Amino acid sequence: xxxxxxxxxxxxxxxxxxxxxxxxxxxxxxxxxxxxxxxxxxxxxxxxxxxxxxxxxxxxxxxxxxxxxxxxxxxxxxxxxxxxxxxxxxxxxxxxxxxxxxxxxxxxxxxxxxxxxxxxxxxxxxxxxxxxxxxxxxx
Amino acid sequence: xxxxxxxxxxxxxxxxxxxxxxxxxxxxxxxxxxxxxxxxxxxxxxxxxxxxxxxxxxxxxxxxxxxxxxxxxxxxxxxxxxxxxxxxxxxxxxxxxxxxxxxxxxxxx
Numbered sequence: 001x002x003x004x005x006x007x008x009x010x011x012x013x014x015x016x017x018x019x020x021x022x023x024x025x026x027x028x029x030x031x032x033x034x035x036x037x038x039x040x041x042x043x044x045x046x047x048x049x050x051x052x053x054x055x056x057x058x059x060x061x062x063x064x065x066x067x068x069x070x071x072x073x074x075x076x077x078x079x080x081x082x083x084x085x086x087x088x089x090x091x092x093x094x095x096x097x098x099x100x101x102x103x104x105x106x107x108x109x110x111x112x113x114x115x116x117x118x119x120x121x122x123x124x125x126x127x128x129x130x131x132x133x134x135x136x137x138x139x
Numbered sequence: 140x141x142x143x144x145x146x147x148x149x150x151x152x153x154x155x156x157x158x159x160x161x162x163x164x165x166x167x168x169x170x171x172x173x174x175x176x177x178x179x180x181x182x183x184x185x186x187x188x189x190x191x192x193x194x195x196x197x198x199x200x201x202x203x204x205x206x207x208x209x210x211x212x213x214x215x216x217x218x219x220x221x222x223x224x225x226x227x228x229x230x231x232x233x234x235x236x237x238x239x240x241x242x243x244x245x246x247x248x
Contacts, residue, residue: 022160022191036190040191044226048193096231102204102205102208107201107202110198111194114193114194114229114230118226
């Protein structure tokens with residue numbers, strides 16, 4: 001039987017939430033025996049996903065909950081981020097041209113690309129008026 | 140994040156410790172802008188203590204390079220941890236900056 005580990009976080013759509021969340025993820029990674037590099041990858045994915053959601057997903061000024069689930073099963077790491085914002089499929093976002101010189105590189109637009117690069121797979125689903133972004137990595 | 144400023148020869152050195160993320164990246168940007176405003180154009184970022192960077196942090200480095208180029212300034216990075224180096228590599232940022240193993244090497248260039 002699998003030794004599936006699972007951790008669920010719920011944060012509000014406030015950018016300040018990132019700081020305490022980062023510490024919690026580092027602690028979790030340590031408890032699960034993951035390397036600092038993997039901890040950094042998890043934090044990177046969570047930060048990039050959360051900043052997108054917090055800055056762009058909500059047209060109102062209301063409080064929203066964003067759910068983050070990190071799980072590990074047989075060396076397969078899964079990060080799931082779920083929000084009730086406007087439909088947004090990050091997989092449809094145009095990839096940046098990483099070969100441009102500094103003068104021509106546009107500022108920004110790297111977040112989703114970084115997420116996709118540090119993980120092996122990225123999936124998007126729209127269900128029950130929620131965006132569900134799932135990323136996997138074999139570690 | 141903690142930033143220590145130092146001046147050695149023609150270089151302003153910024154020693155960065157901790158995380159550069161969405162919350163604090165503008166602080167670093169402010170420090171860099173102050174240096175440019177005060178006439179510095181050769182910067183070394185000593186990244187030995189930098190253990191995390193997101194796209195917001197990368198953005199500050201790119202914006203700094205875009206400012207340094209027309210000034211004919213030098214923008215060097217050194218002492219990067221492997222995980223940070225990897226982020227620079229996958230984003231193509233390794234090609235946008237001169238990256239040195241040590242601060243001494245950066246100072247000699």
